[in-house]
Amino acid sequence: MFNKKYKIAGITAVALAGAVSLAGCTINIGGQDSNGMMNGSMMGNNKSSSGFSGTDIMFAQMMIPHHQQAVDMSTLAETHTTNPEILALAKQIKDAQAPEIKQMTDWIESSGAGMDMGHDMGMGGMLSEEQMAALENAQGAAFDKLYLEGMIGHHEGALQMAKMIENSDNAEAKQLAANIVTSQSAEIDKMKQMLAGM
Numbered sequence: 001m002f003n004k005k006y007k008i009a010g011i012t013a014v015a016l017a018g019a020v021s022l023a024g025c026t027i028n029i030g031g032q033d034s035n036g037m038m039n040g041s042m043m044g045n046n047k048s049s050s051g052f053s054g055t056d057i058m059f060a061q062m063m064i065p066h067h068q069q070a071v072d073m074s075t076l077a078e079t080h081t082t083n084p085e086i087l088a089l090a091k092q093i094k095d096a097q098a099p100e101i102k103q104m105t106d107w108i109e110s111s112g113a114g115m116d117m118g119h120d121m122g123m124g125g126m127l128s129e130e131q132m133a134a135l136e137n138a139q140g141a142a143f144d145k146l147y148l149e150g151m152i153g154h155h156e157g158a159l160q161m162a163k164m165i166e167n168s169d170n171a172e173a174k175q176l177a178a179n180i181v182t183s184q185s186a187e188i189d190k191m192k193q194m195l196a197g198m
Contacts, residue, residue: 056173057113059164060104066123067097070154073147076135080143085194096183125157148195155184
């Protein structure tokens with residue numbers, strides 16, 4: 001019963017995303033300036049009036065909770081380790097991802113879409129409740145190891161997700177994908193080196 005409900009929700013969401021994408025495409029072909037024309041005559045919910053496609057919005061809906069977990073993990077580092085490298089990395093991750101959460105929230109709000117997709121898309125690299133609990137209960141070197149292992153997987157998941165919008169027609173969305181790939185690829189390399197040195 002549970003799986004059937006998820007299947008139906010997933011099919012509905014995919015169909016909706018396709019419709020949004022197609023409608024956005026029609027408006028763009030018509031040559032309307034989505035930033036200048038907010039009348040929403042072609043779509044009552046104004047999803048395309050912001051200039052973001054259905055895929056851009058779906059990406060934001062998925063990436064916001066993904067980013068939020070990375071911020072939460074990094075907040076834990078402030079009280080669970082004294083390792084200066086881990087603390088510096090955690091600050092770097094929070095400083096990068098908190099503003100990106102705000103940026104993607106603005107996309108969703110300007111598009112008139114909801115923050116919640118209504119179903120679970122299985123975002124790559126997300127820590128389970130058990131893994132987050134283990135991280136919360138760890139201290140010192142044990143925390144450092146769990147944090148690095150968890151964050152490497154988390155970042156690798158984000159790189160996969162960024163592929164959704166790397167060829168977006170929206171310049172802001174495309175730039176965000178490029179920023180995520182650049183910053184998180186560098187952080188993965190750094191974390192792997194730190195882990196190897198433990």
